[in-house]
Amino acid sequence: xxxxxxxxxxxxxxxxxxxxxxxxxxxxxxxxxxxxxxxxxxxxxxxxxxxxxxxxxxxxxxxxxxxxxxx
Numbered sequence: 001x002x003x004x005x006x007x008x009x010x011x012x013x014x015x016x017x018x019x020x021x022x023x024x025x026x027x028x029x030x031x032x033x034x035x036x037x038x039x040x041x042x043x044x045x046x047x048x049x050x051x052x053x054x055x056x057x058x059x060x061x062x063x064x065x066x067x068x069x070x071x
Contacts, residue, residue: 008032008041008062015063016043029065
């Protein structure tokens with residue numbers, strides 16, 4: 001049985017689970033900006049200087065927000 005793949009909607013806020021342990025224990029919230037090729041997504045986060053930063057991540061490293069986080 002094949003596992004169904006989760007696809008975040010453009011404009012939604014999701015959790016990025018990165019490999020770098022320096023970044024908020026490896027996970028932080030980002031906004032999905034666009035879908036690109038090769039199963040990747042363009043996301044936007046707040047950078048160190050406080051300005052928005054856009055970068056591309058693999059879709060497998062994105063997860064839905066925990067329930068009730070922004071309710």
